[in-house]
Amino acid sequence: MCTAATVARWYPREVTSGLLLIDKAQGWTSHDAVARTRRLAGTRKVGHAGTLDPMATGLLVLGIDSSTRLLTYVVGLDKEYLATIRLGQSTTTDDAEGDELTRAAPGQVVALDPAAVTAGIEALTGDIIQQPSAVSAIKIDGKRAYARVRAGEDVQLPSRPVTVSEFELRSSTHRDGFLDLEVRVACASGTYIRALARDLGLALGVGGHLTSLRRTRIGPFLIADAATLEQVDVGADLISPADAATRLLPRLDVSAEQAVDLGHGKRIRAEGDATRTGPVAAIAPDGRLIGLVEYRGDQVKSLLNFPPDEPGTTEPRQTS
Secondary structure, three states, X not given: OOOOOXXXXXXXXXXXXXXXXXEEOOOOOHHHHHXXXXXXXXXXXXXXXXXXXXOOEEEEEEEEHHHHHHHHHHHOOOEEEEEEEEEOEEEOOOEXXXXXXXXXXXXXXXXXXXXXXXXXXXXXXXXXXXXXXOOOOOEEOOEEHHHHHHOOOOOOOOOEEEEEXXXXXXXXXXXXXXXXXXXEEEEOOOOOHHHHHHHHHHHHOOOEEEEEEEEEEEOOEEHHHOEOOOOOOHHHHOEOHHHHHHHHOOEEEOOHHHHHHHHOOOOEEOOOOOOOOOOEEEEOOOOOEEEEEEEEOOEEEEEEEOOOOOOOOOOEEEEO
């Protein structure tokens, strides 16, 4: 017979839908974080709005139950990072987990002109063309690029336009023959910070890679409001569907009768700016998210209905 010391306690846990902000630890994959949250929340319906490499830490936005449908509107939001770029060494992965490709002479690194570093950062700010790192999660013929690299393939991803709205040098330190730059980057979705490190090193002629990365913001969601997987209380920390949707989208307050009509797929008379395009969050008088709607002339049409904030299919929750 198993003892209490060797068997985890299980009990059913009901969790309503919502978004959850997680501060991912280094070494965890995004899949690890989702799997752990499924156990904590007692539901299999958990998704994320963009991965972080195992080396990286910081903000993951997870969707629980019906709110996984809101993740579509999170994925493309702009993001902000704190990072350390090491100049003087390049790697196969453009970060610290790869093998060394090149190493500059210590004297070459010491001789770097601070003005040249500043100019290199400025050249990588704004609307730029960037070639993603070969070990990215971009799919090629249905297979992740990093999986092809690990299988021994030579992967060259096509360059594409990205936007780096802010690239701020916060400090620099000479260490062990390298120059470490502490930077803050705000950028559009799809921008690779590893590639910025690589390209800055190339431009300066000494090579470069990323040694640390922390995501601090995704759109309106901040790392300051996130909890680690060890600290999180899923039920208490959930951002409600209505709160999440109105952070992401314009808001339309509807009457109780209109809420019922929208829930049944009926159109209602438009209120507010009927020229507005794109989805709008329809909120009932009790503060519940009815669904996402769009304006069609002088009417409002339902795009996606949300059920009442009911618990999803529950599973036992494991605790130690």
